[in-house]
Amino acid sequence: MAFSIKINGNTHSVDVDGDTPLLWVLRDVLGMTGTKFGCGVALCGACTVHVDGVAARSCITPVDSVGTSQITTIEAIGATPVGGRIQKAWLERDVPQCGYCQSGQIMSAAALLASNPHPTDSDIDNAMSGNICRCGTYLRIREAIKEAAQSLGQGGRP
């Protein structure tokens, strides 16, 4: 059945079963491959996107649950003030190694800072512990989030 979904400001029409996870609609139907498949059951966070600004695991988000919500993916997160700062901090700290999980890490971090501009270590733990990085870039992820928070603070709240 056909669904109309809003992704990164554009409306897309897709013809799939309603229970198809958003992840496969993004990757296989629409060709937006920046969002990654890691586990399929919301254990690793590689597939994280924003649904109306809130971090969501697209691998367990059925396309028929999205409705008129705004989906944001890694391809467009840089256009948001927080997303842009996060990406910049990721570059400055050279966070990624293999890089495969980093789309999801960045999406989780951007959602965190958008709702909590000055996260504590424990806030970071809570927001980011759903995202696995097999290369173990956690220390740099933490530093980069703090750096982005600081630069946002200096530039005023987004």
Place this chain on the structure above:
Amino acid sequence: MNLDRTASEAADSNRSSPSRRRVLQAAAAAGGGLMLSLRLPFARDVAVADADGFVPNAFIRIGTDGQVVLTMPYVEMGQGTYTSIPMLIAEELEVDLSQVRLEHAPPDEKRYGNPLLGGLQATGNSNAVRASWQPLRQAGAAARTMLIAAAAQRWNVSPASCRAQTGEVRHAPTGRRATYGELAADAARLPIPDRVALKRPDDFKLIGKPAKRLDTPAKVNGTAVYSIDVRPPGVKIATLAQSPVFGGRVKNVDDSAARAVNGVRQIVRLDDAVAVIADHMGAAKKGLAALVIEWDDGPHAKLNTKDVVDELERATLNPGVVAETIGDVGGAMAKAVTKVEATYQVPFLAHATMEPMNCTAHLRKDGCEIWVGTQVCARAQAAAAKTAGLPLDNVIVHNHLIGGGFGRRLDVDGVVRAVQIAQHVEGPVKVVWTREEDIQHDLYRPYWFDRFSAGLDAGGMPVAWSHRFGGSSVIARWAPPFFQNGLDSDTTEGAIDLLYALPNKQVDYVRVEPPGIPTAFWRSVGPSHNVFVVESFMDELAAAAKQDPVAYRLALLDKAPRAKAVLALVAEKAGWGQKLPERVGRGVSLQFVFATYMAQVAEVEVSKDGAVRVRRVVCAVDCGTVVNPDTVQAQIQSAIIFGITAALHGQITLKDGRVEQSNFDNYEMLRIDEAPAIEVHIVQSSEPPGGMGECGTSAIVPAVANAIFAATGKRLRKMPIDTTVLKQPT
């Protein structure tokens, strides 16, 4: 993997050997400019190259636009190779790092493998920088010398009066200058210099300075392309179920419900697997769930982990193949004042790369195209050709960034599967494994079983050391020519040639292959096991001697000054000996593997209910010359977290022939809230570089186990850590 002990020596000997021309050639580049071709040594293949003639596997092209393009056989999987390798060229060529572009090896893969060694082209064993250190700098220096010579000829001045700087040749007396792009075509007509002088470390501008990774921008904006992201026109998506028991086969399939799933196009039945071909992975997974497959489990249907362990325990009662013998262990043991004995075990481990196994294949009547991320491009090509029944030349491999290797992508089972499936599918098909398939059909780090005994003298120092261990040899399967006389260099690395002065020592190895369970390289491989057991047992000896673990080790290191230095440094930086709260302990480890010296101190807290938290890790490393210190720090942090994951959570177990773990809920990974603070202290050195990608993993596991002993008095001789034995008695 450890096949290349001789690679760096071979590279060193290339410096001025008469055969140097055989490893470096120059020619005009297509489209103008200068092309240098060189051979980077892989695992012991230098001798083969000599016998066979010159077969280049890396290319440096200086275009008429001045752009330097380096094509090389190594692959980027997160270890920073795509940055550190260009640094070596840029340093000697006198160009900015930004002027060097790195290209994946071209689809003509045959030159990158070594057919005599079964296509032994690999990125692994922490060897990329080690192997290229000398030849790449030499190539850069040769190109620079030729460009200077071309300029000198053009200006009719002496080459000695010219100098290269930031991609130009300058003649200071007359103020003339020419870019490399302007000179490249002329340089290509000049002979390669017989001898080039390499820079002294003091003159390095790039090497040793932190450099930003060149692959980072694409990895933060979602544009980096892994093989799982490829979309050749018309591609269909497949997922699969392989026999849950290794060696089993498909008996019967009822696919009627799967065929009815919207978006499912086709069901492919193989001997030992069934694949669902669909428009998208959502439909493929739904189709897979709807399949009713009856399996013939085959000969391993009843296999449990205990059977594997029992066999190892039994087999190691008998002597194995002697890997190392020094002095007279029996005699020394008889005279020893104190005897210490222990057995150790480490489990099967899966790789669990974040990018699940996948490969896209397009099979046509006369050829085959493969899209994959592999550590072994030539092997992937050979496997595809063999499976498809095609000549090697008719198989094109597109290699990609790797979403985690750790040894998993040194095997090509995923390529074979994709081609098997593609044989039944019209057009390209992307075969994506579910996480469950990825974990349950991995090739695993072997289970090993170790028996130690040692004799101490009246002062508590070791006078006899006996170490016997049993387990699988990965090399025997993966590179049979390197398994010789019952031994291979990977299985024993970290167990033999120890840094410690042990006057009487014997190490023997009993090869025991677990029935049906494939084993493979896994980050730090042999040392992932050997360093854990050796450094744990050394800690046991210190405890038996009632001595401090650091002081005890230092006393055995008089002939290993670099090791002594890293150990002393780590103790100082970690605050070794300073008081800690109750149930918090520090543990130390020391190793020399992958040509790098490393010592670590882990600070571990054990709660009353037995839960283990690694709070802080301090690491001192002497890896010779550091190319990119930022990458060294990142790799050590990474490897330590990889090792803690294994120590705390990692084990693959079998029940009725089936792997019991399936996803990240029962094969857990360390997460950000469990990650310790990690400090890395690098010893300055101008020795040749050592390997960096793996050694942090082997060093952390014993450091954690030893810290738990310090915190609780409990010696953990089996991994992963069993927290139930660490509960504080009430």
